[in-house]
Amino acid sequence: xxxxxxxxxxxxxxxxxxxxxxxxxxxxxxxxxxxxxxxxxxxxxxxxxxxxxxxxxxxxxxxxxxxxxxxxxxxxxxxxxxxxxxxx
Numbered sequence: 001x002x003x004x005x006x007x008x009x010x011x012x013x014x015x016x017x018x019x020x021x022x023x024x025x026x027x028x029x030x031x032x033x034x035x036x037x038x039x040x041x042x043x044x045x046x047x048x049x050x051x052x053x054x055x056x057x058x059x060x061x062x063x064x065x066x067x068x069x070x071x072x073x074x075x076x077x078x079x080x081x082x083x084x085x086x087x088x
Contacts, residue, residue: 048060
C-alpha cells in the first residue's frame with residue numbers, strides 16, 4: 001500500500017501527463033473565440049411556418065407566405081400547418 005506522500009506524487013505525475021496530452025490535443029489547438037458562421041441557426045421556412053402557425057403568430061405566417069413557404073410541410077407526426085392552426 002502506498003503512503004500518502006507517494007499517492008500525492010503519483011497524482012501530480014498523472015496530472016502533469018494529462019496536461020501534456022491536453023496541450024497536444026485538437027481541442028486545445030482550436031481558437032478560443034467561436035466562429036461567427038456557427039453562431040446562427042437557420043431553420044427551413046417550412047419549419048418556421050409550422051411553428052408560427054402552431055403558436056398563432058399571424059404576422060410571421062403572413063411574412064412566410066410572402067416568402068413562399070411550403071404550406072404542405074409536415075411535422076414528424078405528419079401534421080401540416082392547417083392542422084396546427086386548427087388546434088389554436
